[in-house]
Amino acid sequence: MTKLSPEEEKEQISYRDARRLGTYDHIWQNVGKCVFCDLREKYVFYEENGIVMTISLFAYIDGQFMIIPRRHVRSVKELTDTEWQTVRKFMYIAKKLIREVHSVKGMQFLLRDGGVEAQSTVDQHFHLQCIPFDAPDLSVWNYRQLKHTPLENTALYKSARKKIIHHGRKFNDKYKRASDLPIHCDAIILNDAREMLFIERALASKLEPDYLTQPGGRIEHSDLSLEDGLIREIYEETDAKLKSDQLQLVNSRFDEVNYKSGPTAKILRNTYLVKNFPVNAALKAGDDAKSLHWIPTQEVMGRSDISPETREIVRKVLAQNAT
Numbered sequence: 001m002t003k004l005s006p007e008e009e010k011e012q013i014s015y016r017d018a019r020r021l022g023t024y025d026h027i028w029q030n031v032g033k034c035v036f037c038d039l040r041e042k043y044v045f046y047e048e049n050g051i052v053m054t055i056s057l058f059a060y061i062d063g064q065f066m067i068i069p070r071r072h073v074r075s076v077k078e079l080t081d082t083e084w085q086t087v088r089k090f091m092y093i094a095k096k097l098i099r100e101v102h103s104v105k106g107m108q109f110l111l112r113d114g115g116v117e118a119q120s121t122v123d124q125h126f127h128l129q130c131i132p133f134d135a136p137d138l139s140v141w142n143y144r145q146l147k148h149t150p151l152e153n154t155a156l157y158k159s160a161r162k163k164i165i166h167h168g169r170k171f172n173d174k175y176k177r178a179s180d181l182p183i184h185c186d187a188i189i190l191n192d193a194r195e196m197l198f199i200e201r202a203l204a205s206k207l208e209p210d211y212l213t214q215p216g217g218r219i220e221h222s223d224l225s226l227e228d229g230l231i232r233e234i235y236e237e238t239d240a241k242l243k244s245d246q247l248q249l250v251n252s253r254f255d256e257v258n259y260k261s262g263p264t265a266k267i268l269r270n271t272y273l274v275k276n277f278p279v280n281a282a283l284k285a286g287d288d289a290k291s292l293h294w295i296p297t298q299e300v301m302g303r304s305d306i307s308p309e310t311r312e313i314v315r316k317v318l319a320q321n322a323t
Contacts (some may be wrong), residue, residue, distance in 0.1 A: 040057075236288075253269055
């Protein structure tokens with residue numbers, strides 16, 4: 001970790017001690033904005049498919065972090081299938097991570113659907129707290145005098161069967177999707193000469209505007225991981241043979257793709273980085289690629305035939321991998 005200034009050190013200590021000193025109550029009641037729509041990137045330590053894992057600034061216990069969608073969704077019911085599957089994956093990872101990093105075997109998930117009804121923060125943005133659990137005193141409940149026995153509550157919910165069916169149908173009408181958000185994966189492929197591989201798209205798959213693009217495409221093979229699906233796409237377009245451990249996810253975002261031959265499509269786009277690709281590798285254009293172009297990295301930023309969005313992502317990736 002880089003050395004902090006006295007002011008930064010003081011700020012970090014205020015975050016660390018906010019729960020214990022009781023200062024957090026004032027903070028969450030006076031935020032006035034959705035803090036999860038404007039995450040502090042320095043606290044995000046992993047991301048896939050628009051879902052991030054980020055440290056909790058006002059943690060209950062050391063090692064606590066959150067799983068949060070980038071999109072502003074109030075409830076888990078608004079997640080796409082891809083987002084929900086990623087949340088499930090991150091929940092699995094969270095248990096392993098807390099045990100291996102902080103040596104705490106127990107953990108709890110606290111799901112916040114947003115809104116004052118759940119005594120959540122004012123953001124109303126779905127998030128999942130991943131809380132290491134080392135002793136019962138971490139959870140203190142104010143137990144109520146109950147009106148119903150377990151069997152009485154069972155009978156009450158059984159009698160509400162028509163309501164269950166009604167709400168189930170309402171959910172399907174509002175949230176069930178005929179198909180999930182399409183996922184496109186592409187790769188920034190850098191060779192040992194600091195050149196980057198781009199493709200000129202074939203006529204049937206040209207974009208509007210007609211930009212050069214990175215190898216990749218829509219991942220439609222449900223039997224493959226996203227990485228293996230991208231490897232197949234790259235092979236079909238360039239004849240390059242890659243392995244999954246060569247791919248490093250560097251960007252995940254919601255995007256639009258405009259094909260000349262069809263309508264605009266909203267997509268989830270994952271960009272991976274491949275470094276140290278052999279300079280003399282024998283490649284050939286195929287599938288959606290008309291031709292292949294190795295472009296020196298210092299020229300990419302000035303190319304008008306590469307989209308501004310792609311140039312910006314490339315700029316960030318090159319800056320992060322300057323050494």
